[in-house]
Amino acid sequence: MILTVTLNTALDITYRVKALRPHASHRVTDVTERPGGKGLNVARVLAALGHEVTVTGFAGGATGRTLQDQLLGATGISDALVPVSGSTRRTVAVVDSSTGDTTQLNEPGPLVSAEEWTAFQEAYEHLLDSASAVALCGSLPPGVPVGAYATLVRAARTASVPVLLDTSGEPLRRGIAARPDIVKPNADELAELTGSHEPLQAMKDARRRGAHAVVASLGAKGLRALTPDGTWQAPAPDRLEGNPTGAGDSAVAGLLSGYVEHLPWPQRLARAVALSAATVVAPVAGEFDAATYERLVREVRVTDQISAA
Amino acid sequence: MILTVTLNTALDITYRVKALRPHASHRVTDVTERPGGKGLNVARVLAALGHEVTVTGFAGGATGRTLQDQLLGATGISDALVPVSGSTRRTVAVVDSSTGDTTQLNEPGPLVSAEEWTAFQEAYEHLLDSASAVALCGSLPPGVPVGAYATLVRAARTASVPVLLDTSGEPLRRGIAARPDIVKPNADELAELTGSHEPLQAMKDARRRGAHAVVASLGAKGLRALTPDGTWQAPAPDRLEGNPTGAGDSAVAGLLSGYVEHLPWPQRLARAVALSAATVVAPVAGEFDAATYERLVREVRVTDQISAA
Numbered sequence: 017m018i019l020t021v022t023l024n025t026a027l028d029i030t031y032r033v034k035a036l037r038p039h040a041s042h043r044v045t046d047v048t049e050r051p052g053g054k055g056l057n058v059a060r061v062l063a064a065l066g067h068e069v070t071v072t073g074f075a076g077g078a079t080g081r082t083l084q085d086q087l088l089g090a091t092g093i094s095d096a097l098v099p100v101s102g103s104t105r106r107t108v109a110v111v112d113s114s115t116g117d118t119t120q121l122n123e124p125g126p127l128v129s130a131e132e133w134t135a136f137q138e139a140y141e142h143l144l145d146s147a148s149a150v151a152l153c154g155s156l157p158p159g160v161p162v163g164a165y166a167t168l169v170r171a172a173r174t175a176s177v178p179v180l181l182d183t184s185g186e187p188l189r190r191g192i193a194a195r196p197d198i199v200k201p202n203a204d205e206l207a208e209l210t211g212s213h214e215p216l217q218a219m220k221d222a223r224r225r226g227a228h229a230v231v232a233s234l235g236a237k238g239l240r241a242l243t244p245d246g247t248w249q250a251p252a253p254d255r256l257e258g259n260p261t262g263a264g265d266s267a268v269a270g271l272l273s274g275y276v277e278h279l280p281w282p283q284r285l286a287r288a289v290a291l292s293a294a295t296v297v298a299p300v301a302g303e304f305d306a307a308t309y310e311r312l313v314r315e316v317r318v319t320d321q322i323s324a325a
Numbered sequence: 326m327i328l329t330v331t332l333n334t335a336l337d338i339t340y341r342v343k344a345l346r347p348h349a350s351h352r353v354t355d356v357t358e359r360p361g362g363k364g365l366n367v368a369r370v371l372a373a374l375g376h377e378v379t380v381t382g383f384a385g386g387a388t389g390r391t392l393q394d395q396l397l398g399a400t401g402i403s404d405a406l407v408p409v410s411g412s413t414r415r416t417v418a419v420v421d422s423s424t425g426d427t428t429q430l431n432e433p434g435p436l437v438s439a440e441e442w443t444a445f446q447e448a449y450e451h452l453l454d455s456a457s458a459v460a461l462c463g464s465l466p467p468g469v470p471v472g473a474y475a476t477l478v479r480a481a482r483t484a485s486v487p488v489l490l491d492t493s494g495e496p497l498r499r500g501i502a503a504r505p506d507i508v509k510p511n512a513d514e515l516a517e518l519t520g521s522h523e524p525l526q527a528m529k530d531a532r533r534r535g536a537h538a539v540v541a542s543l544g545a546k547g548l549r550a551l552t553p554d555g556t557w558q559a560p561a562p563d564r565l566e567g568n569p570t571g572a573g574d575s576a577v578a579g580l581l582s583g584y585v586e587h588l589p590w591p592q593r594l595a596r597a598v599a600l601s602a603a604t605v606v607a608p609v610a611g612e613f614d615a616a617t618y619e620r621l622v623r624e625v626r627v628t629d630q631i632s633a634a
Contacts, residue, residue, distance in 0.1 A: 031430055031432075038428050042428075042429060043433065078391040078394070119345075121340055121351050122350065124352065124356075
């Protein structure tokens with residue numbers, strides 16, 4: 017199975033309102049909620065692609081119970097979340113029906129104790145025994161050491177399990193030094209990590225810092241990959257309109273599924289770009305449109321050089 | 326015991342953010358949640374005044390369980406909420422720390438089936454047997470007939486239990502025709518009911534429509550009462566700064582507690598005005614400041630005439 021780690025899981029709530037006006041009272045016309053956090057999104061896409069996936073991370077309190085109840089209904093996903101005494105955070109996305117714009121409110125997440133972090137590491141190392149690959153995704157909840165991802169990358173390497181890291185800021189800086197197989201930063205994360213706003217230079221720097229392969233998601237410019245086997249770019253399809261929420265997570269699922277299926281890099285990148293685009297155009301945030309994916313994965317033209325930005 | 330009915334209970338969530346900007350992403354710096362809905366607020370104040378209170382209405386889903394878990398910790402409040410298959414709604418109040426202003430997002434509430442509404446009525450009639458008074462509070466969830474409060478008022482009158490109705494719109498219009506002992510509209514609700522923006526005229530009209538006593542909450546102008554025993558006005562204390570959330574519910578608790586303690590109307594109104602003001606100045610929305618209440622309840626001067634608006 018593929019293991020995805022989401023230390024800061026969330027119950028993602030979406031509210032639709034007629035028009036959002038600060039300091040007014042609003043009747044919510046539509047409510048949806050689903051398990052969230054980047055690693056859970058990756059898991060959902062991997063499961064849709066036919067992979068067996070196990071999710072771990074933390075879950076606690078009433079929102080944690082709700083999240084786990086909803087995971088029970090998800091085909092192909094095994095729940096190996098570790099209990100925490102605090103409450104799993106909620107995120108609230110308020111969609112303004114008049115403009116289509118979204119206002120996001122993110123709770124900080126539960127405070128994780130040293131004992132809970134230790135319990136998680138033990139569970140994680142046990143899960144690695146049966147994992148073909150692992151994705152470490154998203155932010156760290158309060159209480160988890162900033163070097164957490166470095167620790168988890170090292171454990172995966174010790175267990176000879178390929179590891180993909182998708183995070184930002186100091187957790188990325190620390191984690192990359194532990195030599196993950198793949199990192200997938202976006203342009204902002206790359207610039208924050210390296211100080212360079214020139215993607216190719218920044219990607220080279222990221223490899224020097226420890227990543228074996230760097231796949232940068234550059235929004236409308238698509239994906240660029242700097243790997244031990246070569247360099248590639250996979251342009252994003254033209255004229256994409258929709259909601260980019262979860263597009264990066266779908267790209268991670270594409271890369272990781274291609275990795276465990278031993279696809280060559282160009283096919284992994286084509287899959288990642290097609291899944292990402294199919295997520296943008298899907299009517300529900302974070303889902304992907306299967307027909308769009310099937311069409312695009314054949315159309316994407318991956319080239320084996322990276323032009324200057 | 327005093328019975329309060331909240332058909333559309335809520336889990337009230339308060340988020341604090343640095344500054345609310347539409348279409349941006351916000352880190353919530355502080356999260357609080359508590360059982361909500363007008364009848365639950367009334368119950369909390371009644372319990373703080375030393376009364377035994379039973380709460381009924383509907384609770385369902387994960388938010389319903391959370392709400393009932395939190396009620397367990399509330400001293401003096403018995404939980405007689407009736408299960409419903411849908412999920413109890415959440416309300417989210419987003420407080421902007423830079424301005425102190427609040428933006429409110431209210432979920433619609435669960436769809437109540439005909440069977441669930443019948444089960445509620447049976448539970449309610451059973452609870453009336455041991456009730457000294459009943460308050461019917463707030464909006465109706467989807468599926469509950471618009472004449473619901475008229476039905477519940479009639480059942481209370483049949484059981485000889487004094488009944489206070491605090492709602493708005495068509496449920497108020499239908500409910501008042503069933504002759505409740507007290508209605509407590511605010512200025513907007515009175516105008517909507519009667520078409521008159523002149524409070525005294527509108528209150529007279531509300532009595533003609535069926536209410537034995539009308540107590541209007543007129544914001545900074547305080548309370549005015551038109552009753553079979555006389556007419557009174559109780560001015561609001563000067564210079565109140567704070568959060569008016571729950572002030573009307575505290576007034577209901579003041580009126581109802583005074584009623585069951587057989588206080589004369591002027592003392593009931595003094596208590597209602599003092600509780601309402603003590604709720605505005607309390608640091609937590611919907612709580613009341615006990616010291617402010619004790620001081621104000623002695624200072625309020627209730628007069629036995631109503632001047633023209």
